[in-house]
Amino acid sequence: MVQKITCIGAGFVGGPLGTVLAFCCPEISVTVVDKNAARIESWNSDDLPMYEPGLSDIIAQVRQRKDACNLSFSCEIRKAIVESDIIMLCIDTPTKNHGAGSGMALDLAHIQEAVRTIGEVATADKIIVEKSTVPGGTTSIIQDLLEAVSTGTYNFEVLSNPEFLSEGSAVNDLLHPSRVIIGCQRTTSGQLAAEKLAAVYRRWTPHELIITMNQWSAELSKLASNALLAQRISSINSLSAICEAVGADINSVAEACGTDPRIGNKMLQSGLGWGGSCFPKDVAALIYLARSLGLNSVADYWAVVLEMNEDQQSRFAKRILSCMHGCINGKLITILGFAFKQNTSDTKNSPSKNLARELLREGATIHIYDPMVSEAQIYRDVNASDEQSRRLRIFSTAGEACAGADAVVVATEWDQFKTPDICQAPYETNVAVGTNGMHTKDIQNNGAHHEHETGGIDWASIVDNMYRPAFIFDGRNILNAQYLESLGCRYVGIGHLSKWDRQHHGIFAMAPKLYGMI
Numbered sequence: 001m002v003q004k005i006t007c008i009g010a011g012f013v014g015g016p017l018g019t020v021l022a023f024c025c026p027e028i029s030v031t032v033v034d035k036n037a038a039r040i041e042s043w044n045s046d047d048l049p050m051y052e053p054g055l056s057d058i059i060a061q062v063r064q065r066k067d068a069c070n071l072s073f074s075c076e077i078r079k080a081i082v083e084s085d086i087i088m089l090c091i092d093t094p095t096k097n098h099g100a101g102s103g104m105a106l107d108l109a110h111i112q113e114a115v116r117t118i119g120e121v122a123t124a125d126k127i128i129v130e131k132s133t134v135p136g137g138t139t140s141i142i143q144d145l146l147e148a149v150s151t152g153t154y155n156f157e158v159l160s161n162p163e164f165l166s167e168g169s170a171v172n173d174l175l176h177p178s179r180v181i182i183g184c185q186r187t188t189s190g191q192l193a194a195e196k197l198a199a200v201y202r203r204w205t206p207h208e209l210i211i212t213m214n215q216w217s218a219e220l221s222k223l224a225s226n227a228l229l230a231q232r233i234s235s236i237n238s239l240s241a242i243c244e245a246v247g248a249d250i251n252s253v254a255e256a257c258g259t260d261p262r263i264g265n266k267m268l269q270s271g272l273g274w275g276g277s278c279f280p281k282d283v284a285a286l287i288y289l290a291r292s293l294g295l296n297s298v299a300d301y302w303a304v305v306l307e308m309n310e311d312q313q314s315r316f317a318k319r320i321l322s323c324m325h326g327c328i329n330g331k332l333i334t335i336l337g338f339a340f341k342q343n344t345s346d347t348k349n350s351p352s353k354n355l356a357r358e359l360l361r362e363g364a365t366i367h368i369y370d371p372m373v374s375e376a377q378i379y380r381d382v383n384a385s386d387e388q389s390r391r392l393r394i395f396s397t398a399g400e401a402c403a404g405a406d407a408v409v410v411a412t413e414w415d416q417f418k419t420p421d422i423c424q425a426p427y428e429t430n431v432a433v434g435t436n437g438m439h440t441k442d443i444q445n446n447g448a449h450h451e452h453e454t455g456g457i458d459w460a461s462i463v464d465n466m467y468r469p470a471f472i473f474d475g476r477n478i479l480n481a482q483y484l485e486s487l488g489c490r491y492v493g494i495g496h497l498s499k500w501d502r503q504h505h506g507i508f509a510m511a512p513k514l515y516g517m518i
């Protein structure tokens with residue numbers, strides 16, 4: 001019977017995972033440890049180190065158990081290791097930035113440091129669970145290290161149990177996982193360890209969702225899942241470029257493809273490209289793994305997924321430039337959204353970052369607003385030169401950030417940026433029926449006065465306060481083009497042509513090229 005679990009690493013995975021374990025298994029004592037004292041202090045305060053919907057609520061519920069509270073955050077790593085039956089490695093595995101594989105391979109230094117500590121201080125058998133994302137074969141490296149540094153003859157069973165949570169929905173993903181993968185050695189002790197871990201998950205996860213396999217398959221499943229998801233988004237984004245050229249609508253194409261159950265409709269939202277702490281590093285790691293196995297055509301195949309993502313981001317920046325008459329020097333462009341996706345304060349590999357840098361290089365003045373990312377974080381990430389810093393300002397409201405702008409760019413899909421859902425007409429329809437039964441004509445007359453019912457931003461007043469011509473660039477395809485055009489701005493989205501696009505940049509301009517006339 002498992003009595004105590006320690007999660008090493010109090011980051012995006014370890015913090016929420018430890019919390020959910022404690023919440024779902026009141027009889028198990030859960031300690032989340034980290035060598036970063038400031039992080040631990042933050043977990044022990046009301047000011048958590050990250051924003052995740054539902055996280056503070058669930059922590060509060062566990063803490064309300066008072067004497068029976070079974071969750072603690074601590075820097076006492078050694079003590080926690082000694083006392084635990086199961087140790088979960090939730091340690092960062094960033095892209096290596098030096099030596100062989102620099103820029104591509106995963107850096108396992110932090111994991112190895114923690115494993116060494118486990119081996120050195122353990123005074124009994126332990127189950128070590130690899131939650132971190134690692135290249136195939138890492139369980140064997142961990143096993144070897146543990147046995148080499150251990151002072152006793154303890155049995156260390158190393159399991160691979162990759163984590164599939166997404167930021168912004170971490171608590172929900174942990175409470176309702178789509179599957180739990182457990183990879184173990186096909187030995188009796190390996191299978192017993194896997195069963196012990198499975199029993200913990202079964203406390204809140206249907207048993208049919210718990211899948212066991214060998215440890216190398218489990219490790220590869222994680223890199224494979226992320227690569228396949230990133231590939232899907234790169235695929236839809238590649239098609240968005242064709243849509244813009246031929247006058248098709250990527251949202252319609254995604255719907256048409258996504259309704260085929262063999263394809264499915266998830267992760268088909270075209271936009272500014274994927275970011276975050278996982279897709280970029282994990283696709284790079286898969287490419288590196290293939291390359292180091294001598295599988296060059298496999299590596300080249302996945303490299304295109306990465307390339308396509310970079311291409312989508314620079315294509316969008318070029319589109320902004322070309323729509324704004326080829327010159328943004330001295331113009332004011334507001335970027336709404338700096339997190340890499342909605343519902344998170346994480347900015348790792350955020351497409352907004354590259355966009356801000358590119359627009360600053362072109363001479364624009366940049367205003368940025370994000371509801372969850374701190375001003376200090378944005379300044380750090382943009383890393384502007386002294387001259388560029390004078391053209392960069394961060395705001396605490398969208399309205400102030402957009403006042404007097406020549407263009408507003410939506411770069412993160414935050415709900416509060418969405419236009420009021422007053423019309424669901426396809427972009428090309430002239431007369432359409434809105435959700436409230438109004439026709440487009442009525443919407444044009446009345447829609448601008450509708451307030452956003454979900455506490456979102458007031459687009460009517462934003463457009464009102466913009467410089468003319470007022471451009472809205474929808475980097476996430478979350479805005480209603482017709483509505484914005486009815487407010488008097490020029491709307492430009494990704495993978496579809498707005499009315500303004502068609503008149504000035506779109507299919508008419510492309511037609512001669514399409515038919516080989518130029």
Ligand SMILES: NC(=O)c1ccc[n+]([C@@H]2O[C@H](COP(=O)([O-])OP(=O)(O)OC[C@H]3O[C@@H](n4cnc5c(N)ncnc54)[C@H](O)[C@@H]3O)[C@@H](O)[C@H]2O)c1
Pocket residue numbers: 008009010011012013014033034035036039077090091092093110111113114131132133134163164165166167277278
């Ligand atoms: N972020 C996600 O959404 C997510 C989802 C699934 C899987 N993963 C994977 O999980 C792993 C952890 O990711 P994360 O986002 O939580 O990372 P993170 O950087 O947020 O947190 C890692 C923590 O580990 C701590 N740490 C590092 N070495 C340590 C040591 N020797 N002893 C004690 N603490 C140590 C760091 O101080 C840090 O606080 C990575 O491999 C990542 O790829 C991440």
Ligand SMILES: O=c1ccn([C@@H]2O[C@H](COP(=O)(O)OP(=O)(O)O[C@H]3O[C@H](CO)[C@@H](O)[C@H](O)[C@H]3O)[C@@H](O)[C@H]2O)c(=O)[nH]1
Pocket residue numbers: 133163164165166167168226229233266267268269270271272273274275276277278279340341342
């Ligand atoms: O249809 C879509 C879906 C997502 N994105 C973008 O893709 C990126 C990643 O989004 P998402 O996958 O939702 O967030 P992550 O938190 O990075 O989660 C991924 O990476 C985690 C870390 O490995 C895995 O655990 C998750 O299963 C995997 O979804 C973000 O920039 C999104 O804006 C799109 O452009 N279109």
